[in-house]
Amino acid sequence: MAGLSRDDVAHVAHxxxxxxxxxxxxxxxxxxxxxxxxxxxxxxxxTEHIAPTAQTIELENILREDRAAPSLPVDVALAxxxxxxxxxxxxxxxLADQAT
Amino acid sequence: xxxxxxxxLFAWQMAAGLRDGAFSARExxxxxxxxAHRQAPALNAWASFDDSRAxxxxxxxxxxxxxxxxxxxxxxxxxxPLLGIPVALKDLVVTAGRPSTAGSRILAGxxxxxxxxxxERLDAAGAAVLGKTNMxxxxxxSSTEHSAWGPTSNPWDLSRVPGGSSGxxxxxxxxxxxxxxxxxxxxxxxxQPAALTGVVGLHPTYGRVSRYGIIAFASSLDQVGPFGRDxxxxxxLLGAVAGRDDRDSTSAPVPVPDYAAALADGDAAVGxxxxxxxxxxxxxxxxxxxxxxxxxxxDAVGALEAxxxxxxxxxxxxxxxxxxxxxxxxxxxxxxNLARYDGIRFGFSVRGGDVLADYLATxxxxxxxxxxxxxxxxxYALSAGYYDAYYxxxxxxxxxIKADFDAAFRLVDALVAPTSPTVAFPIGARLDxxxxxxxxxxxxxPVNVAGLPGLSVPCGLSExxxxxxxxxxxxxxxxxxxxxxxxxxxxxxxxxxxxLEPTDxxxxxxxxxxxxxxxxxxxGRRG
Numbered sequence: 173m174a175g176l177s178r179d180d181v182a183h184v185a186h187x188x189x190x191x192x193x194x195x196x197x198x199x200x201x202x203x204x205x206x207x208x209x210x211x212x213x214x215x216x217x218x219t220e221h222i223a224p225t226a227q228t229i230e231l232e233n234i235l236r237e238d239r240a241a242p243s244l245p246v247d248v249a250l251a252x253x254x255x256x257x258x259x260x261x262x263x264x265x266x267l268a269d270q271a272t
Numbered sequence: 273x274x275x276x277x278x279x280x281l282f283a284w285q286m287a288a289g290l291r292d293g294a295f296s297a298r299e300x301x302x303x304x305x306x307x308a309h310r311q312a313p314a315l316n317a318w319a320s321f322d323d324s325r326a327x328x329x330x331x332x333x334x335x336x337x338x339x340x341x342x343x344x345x346x347x348x349x350x351x352x353p354l355l356g357i358p359v360a361l362k363d364l365v366v367t368a369g370r371p372s373t374a375g376s377r378i379l380a381g382x383x384x385x386x387x388x389x390x391x392e393r394l395d396a397a398g399a400a401v402l403g404k405t406n407m408x409x410x411x412x413x414s415s416t417e418h419s420a421w422g423p424t425s426n427p428w429d430l431s432r433v434p435g436g437s438s439g440x441x442x443x444x445x446x447x448x449x450x451x452x453x454x455x456x457x458x459x460x461x462x463x464q465p466a467a468l469t470g471v472v473g474l475h476p477t478y479g480r481v482s483r484y485g486i487i488a489f490a491s492s493l494d495q496v497g498p499f500g501r502d503x504x505x506x507x508x509l510l511g512a513v514a515g516r517d518d519r520d521s522t523s524a525p526v527p528v529p530d531y532a533a534a535l536a537d538g539d540a541a542v543g544x545x546x547x548x549x550x551x552x553x554x555x556x557x558x559x560x561x562x563x564x565x566x567x568x569x570x571d572a573v574g575a576l577e578a579x580x581x582x583x584x585x586x587x588x589x590x591x592x593x594x595x596x597x598x599x600x601x602x603x604x605x606x607x608x609n610l611a612r613y614d615g616i617r618f619g620f621s622v623r624g625g626d627v628l629a630d631y632l633a634t635x636x637x638x639x640x641x642x643x644x645x646x647x648x649x650x651x652y653a654l655s656a657g658y659y660d661a662y663y664x665x666x667x668x669x670x671x672x673i674k675a676d677f678d679a680a681f682r683l684v685d686a687l688v689a690p691t692s693p694t695v696a697f698p699i700g701a702r703l704d705x706x707x708x709x710x711x712x713x714x715x716x717x718p719v720n721v722a723g724l725p726g727l728s729v730p731c732g733l734s735e736x737x738x739x740x741x742x743x744x745x746x747x748x749x750x751x752x753x754x755x756x757x758x759x760x761x762x763x764x765x766x767x768x769x770x771x772l773e774p775t776d777x778x779x780x781x782x783x784x785x786x787x788x789x790x791x792x793x794x795x796g797r798r799g
Contacts, residue, residue, distance in 0.1 A: 176652070181648070184648055184651050184652045184655065185648065187651050187655060188607060188635075188647045188648060188651040189611075189614075189628075189631040189632060189635055190632065190635050190636055190639070190644055190647060190648070191624075191629075191631075191632025191633055191635065191636040192636060192644070193636075196636075196641075196644070200644070200645065200648055203645060203706055204645070204648060204649065204652070206706075206707060207599065207645075207649060207706060207707060210595065210596050210599070210707060211596045211599070211600060211662065213592070213593060213596050214593060214596050214597070214600075214665050214666065214669055215665075217590075217593065217668075217669060217672065219665060219668035219669060219672070222668040222669075222671050222672060223668070223671055224664055224667030224668045224670070224671065225667055225668075225670040225671040225674060226492060226667060227478070227492045227522070227723070228478050228492075228674060228722060228723025228724075228747075229477070229478055229479045229522075229524055229723060229747065231479065231521070231522065231524060234521040236518060244385055244386065248385045248386075249385060251383065251385060252381075252382055252383060252385070252617070252618030252619060253616075253617060253618060254615060254616065254618075254619075254621035255621075261616055261617060263616050263627060263630075264623075264625070264626050264627050264630060265626075266626075266627055
């Protein structure tokens with residue numbers, strides 16, 4: 173498992189939608205590589221025929237009655253919105269030519 | 273009892289005092305609020321207080337107590353055990369109309385739209401919620417230094433951490449500011465701070481307590497559990513919140529016993545050890561464990577053996593892979609869970625010009641260093657080309673770690689081990705070395721990886737600081753762990769260290785003590 177370059181770190185930051193400063197990227201490059209070195213220990217284990225475990229209690233097919241019930245009132249759901257217009261959240265236009 | 277300070281009592285004693293009329297619920301709640309407010313700057317255990325809600329709950333409790341007293345002994349006995357008892361919630365338990373920040377700037381000013389399941393349960397039980405406790409941001413950390421609101425101190429030594437991530441809950445309980453507190457434990461975040469502050473903490477089986485309304489960190493690992501100053505109190509709080517809730521599909525439809533009622537006292541508790549087989553995992557006496565911690569734990573194991581338990585050394589051969597497994601699965605799940613903080617729907621928001629710029633700026637300024645580190649790790653482990661090498665590999669090793677425990681539990685009834693390899697460390701000591709910080713949880717995180725219950729109880733002091741003893745059980749076997757913890761308390765009831773209060777309690781009341789927030793500045797660090 174090869175180490176991460178500065179460009180790799182910047183790419184992962186973009187995937188994670190973190191606008192990191194150059195200083196943060198530099199610090200993370202060292203720290204992430206040090207942590208990834210600890211991960212390398214897992215390569216010692218032959219796990220080819222081992223099934224993965226996603227969760228430890230064997231609950232499956234949790235069913236409930238398909239019945240209408242009240243959900244959060246709009247005012248409560250939108251109470252924490254940074255910007256609101258009526259019953260809507262305000263976001264910047266996604267398509268540039270539709271911006272007003 | 274009236275001459276004693278009621279904050280020094282256990283919750284089960286407070287319940288008796290309320291029924292006897294030794295004090296009212298209002299007096300009890302006011303005494304705790306006064307202490308917690310007065311010591312808030314020096315300890316920094318709380319993120320927010322809710323005096324009016326707590327006092328309203330106290331007054332309601334006093335009315336129920338008066339009515340029951342008028343109706344007779346049976347009516348008093350039928351009242352819920354936590355009626356009028358002060359409780360703290362970790363600052364990631366959402367409550368309607370009240371703030372919850374999860375220790376993060378990105379949730380500054382966030383007000384809960386609804387009550388978490390456990391908050392509803394505590395209200396129904398008549399408990400008085402005093403407020404929310406400080407924590408590592410999004411529960412990521414082992415020291416409570418990674419809070420946007422500054423570090424919490426350890427009541428045994430204010431220059432040291434209380435452990436984490438539920439460090440505010442642990443410190444508040446240790447300092448007698450509240451008898452009971454809720455925490456969450458994803459890799460040790462209840463048990464490790466319980467150990468470092470000298471209190472009792474329980475991580476229940478994954479699925480035992482509903483997480484509806486709990487701000488998520490790692491969904492296959494997170495679990496909610498109690499802190500108390502003795503095992504009976506922890507049992508009372510667990511019993512009040514455990515059980516299936518339809519709004520959390522991972523909460524299990526497994527019957528919940530009356531944990532507190534099942535506990536014995538004195539000789540009867542000790543007698544329960546006869547014929548019990550306890551496994552001592554060789555691999556939990558890890559490199560880097562402090563000799564004083566190992567000595568206290570081995571003393572405790574010896575005391576259990578002398579009292580009738582059979583001690584068997586067992587192997588958990590994949591223990592050394594636990595840290596890497598946990599630090600792939602946890603961050604991977606966190607990176608997905610924390611994608612919801614986008615600056616658009618709720619919480620902190622920075623406008624950057626377009627949607628992408630909004631995300632980048634909001635998340636850069638809203639999240640702290642440790643959360644960014646884990647989001648980066650998780651995003652990388654889940655990214656194209658690395659998913660199989662890291663995430664799937666870790667899930668396969670998870671199977672092996674769980675199989676180790678399954679094999680051990682064919683030989684023994686429960687495991688006994690250290691909780692933390694070290695006592696509380698100085699504030700700032702591990703902040704620049706994430707791997708050293710992660711090793712704090714070497715003895716607790718395999719238990720989360722396997723989804724098992726784990727209990728930490730105090731077992732003495734090393735260098736004047738508390739040491740924790742951990743009992744690990746089969747799934748749903750919390751009752752047995754509590755019984756073992758109770759037996760250990762009974763064996764050591766007369767030990768001199770049991771009579772000691774945290775060393776720095778007087779400093780918490782000294783106006784000359786600088787605020788806890790300054791202790792990171794003293795290390796040349798930002799809070």
